[in-house]
């Protein structure tokens with residue numbers, strides 16, 4: 255079975271062809287550059303960019319897979335959560351294609367996609383725990399079996415990636431053009447700094463949920479107290495200490511969650527999973543407890559359509575279908 259996956263929930267315009275074993279036949283991602291001038295994703299610009307790029311992105315996904323429509327057995331598209339205008343562009347194209355090409359359609363939960371991103375390159379035994387950390391989400395999800403999920407912890411305010419992005423912005427590190435990835439810029443700067451230099455707060459210590467807004471305010475208050483040359487000199491230490499506070503909170507709460515369920519493996523997913531410090535510290539903690547640790551390659555950490563196609567293949571293979579009345583669900587919850 256070959257499935258076309260479509261992902262347009264935020265500012266990545268993506269299409270991919272995958273099969274029911276989750277093998278990747280093609281993977282096309284257009285990261286929109288239209289938002290850099292504004293220092294964050296502008297929903298209206300994102301929808302318009304999806305309208306411009308999605309048709310060529312889908313055509314290229316089929317071309318790279320070396321197939322035409324006759325070989326495609328179904329279409330999977332993200333139905334939520336995400337920016338409503340962006341979701342509607344992907345859904346509308348997927349519905350139109352399903353109708354025109356007479357293919358079954360299935361709507362996919364974006365977070366289930368991130369969970370499946372770990373199944374593309376590895377076979378992971380259930381029940382497993384996924385720490386999902388992205389620009390919009392910070393969640394600890396117990397995967398009892400594929401399709402059955404339980405929330406063990408979530409952020410009460412900012413997502414981890416959002417904290418990286420906001421701190422990059424307040425430190426004035428964001429580029430004026432190109433793709434905005436505050437987390438990547440902070441991580442590069444942090445590599446030259448001392449993670450113990452500044453003792454930033456770790457939110458909600460001892461609780462299963464996360465909180466990053468206090469940490470962001472602490473960074474803001476710290477830099478406000480510094481004169482400009484001193485601020486410049488301390489930037490690597492500020493970045494490293496901030497990153498360490500985020501990583502500490504994520505690692506401590508993930509390890510604590512292991513006590514609360516029968517867990518056979520731990521997976522890291524989402525855009526922040528590209529963070530080298532987080533990958534290494536979590537791997538060390540999990541493997542020291544004799545559990546396997548999985549993390550997707552970088553291209554599958556950030557938003558992509560491979561993970562959406564994989565979820566689609568899983569459900570289509572079990573006979574799940576959605577009708578052409580499938581609607582966008584910007585606030586869809588997973589469990």
Ligand code: KG4
Pocket residue numbers: 264387388389390391414415416418419435436437438441524525526527528529530555556557
């Ligand atoms: O999963 P994703 O592509 O989009 C959402 O669904 O939100 O994640 C994007 C997020 C951004 O907040 C970005 O700053 C963050 O992932 N990110 C990183 C790194 N690379 C991307 N955060 C920390 N360290 C990185 N190396």
Ligand code: ZN
Pocket residue numbers: 364368388524525556557
């Ligand atoms: Zn995402």
